[in-house]
Amino acid sequence: MSLFLEFHLIQNFAPSNLNRDDTGAPKDAIFGGQRRARVSSQCFKRAIRLAAAELDLLPHENRGIRTKKLQTLLLEKLAERDQQEARAKVEAALSAAGLKLKDDGKTEYLLFLGENEVTAFAELIQQHWDALPVGGDKKSKKDSKAAIPPEIVKQAKALLNGGKAVDVALFGRMLADLPAVNQDAACQVAHAISTHRVEREFDYFTAVDDKGDEDETGAGMIGQVEFNSATFYRYAVLDVNKLRSNLQGDRELALSAVAAFTQAMARAIPTGKQNSFAAHNPPAFIGVSVRHATPLNLANAFEKPVFARQDQALTEQSVAALAAYETKLASVYADAADQWLYLDLTGQWPNDKGDKAASLAELTQKVRQRIDQQLGE
Structure with a gap:
């Protein structure tokens, strides 16, 4: 019913x-x-x-987070590892799941992920540290993606299950590259x-310069802001x-x-x-x-x-x-x-x-x- x-x-x-x-x-x-x-x-x-x-x-653990900085979040969870190597491992793990990072380390769009999903990615990287390849230039990155073992790819994709995050469950999400993990709100x-x-109203305001000279009698700044009450x-x-x-x-x-x-x-x-x-x-x-x-x-x-x-x-x-x-x-x-x-x-x-x-x-x-x-x- x-x-x-x-x-x-x-x-x-x-x-x-x-x-x-x-x-x-x-x-x-x-x-x-x-x-x-x-x-x-x-x-x-x-x-x-x-x-x-x-x-x-x-x-x-039942909350979600909306961010482009997934790499940063994962590096924080891998703080005891060498950060340069960890950055490459993170990129490989996310690539296995179908998520791409731009040159600045951010994802291409805002992701809406459960805290459990982020934690699970960090655990996956720790578990398969030696098996995850390290890419360099664009060509080697492409080769390293192909070198990721199929079982790791399967595990990485399976992690994106909503993570029992209540706000993701409530408001839904759409991952453009991964329609299979989209969630209807x-x-x-x-x-x-x-x-x-x-009706719109306007507040005309002035600000006084606390360090103004004696001959400076006017306002240090003037402006206006719109507001209403409803x-x-x-x-x-x-x-x-x-x-x-x-x-x-x-x-x-x-x-x-x-x-x-x-x-x-x-x-x-x-x-x-x-x-x-x-x-x-x-x-x-x-x-x-x-x-x-x-x-x-x-x-x-x-x-x-x-x-x-x-x-x-x-x-x-x-x-x-x-x-x-x-x-x-x-x-x-x-x-x-x-x-x-x-x-x-x-x-x-x-x-x-x-x-x-x-x-x-x-x-x-x-x-x-x-x-x-x-x-x-």
């Missing part, structure tokens, strides 16, 4: 520039015929990964959009069965991943321009829905934008609109077994619409328990 875990967040950010476009302005989008503030899915995915690591929500994250219309609707959906499959069938790790994602999703805040704005504003509402028929993104609750009122906050209006739209949509598309868990600081989510939690820790526990009950053995 299909098992989808959805996250619906209403989150108001104070003046900020969390996610910039190529001109330095906050990203935006036209939705429902109105300009909305936007934070890209890529931006929030990275914030989720960083939050999970900073809060130590998962063991180090178990999680989809939508671009966050504001529930209301926004109440966002954030949405993500987890295919729990796919997550478990990506984690090589490890049921307990999949449950730990669900709990970690719940925590990280709530605590994820993009880092853009935070030294200037310090917009550390947690969500006012976190709704988690367990669905079986199909995922339901509720962004269309805000196709008609919410408008500011003196007697009610934008977050309150947004939660009320979200609840009303979900009720209407669920009556047509939802499964009778669908369930809601929620944490609501606005008081606008109906009390009879799901199981209420008083804290993020309690919500996380309830989510894990609910999935544990419904995830097959």
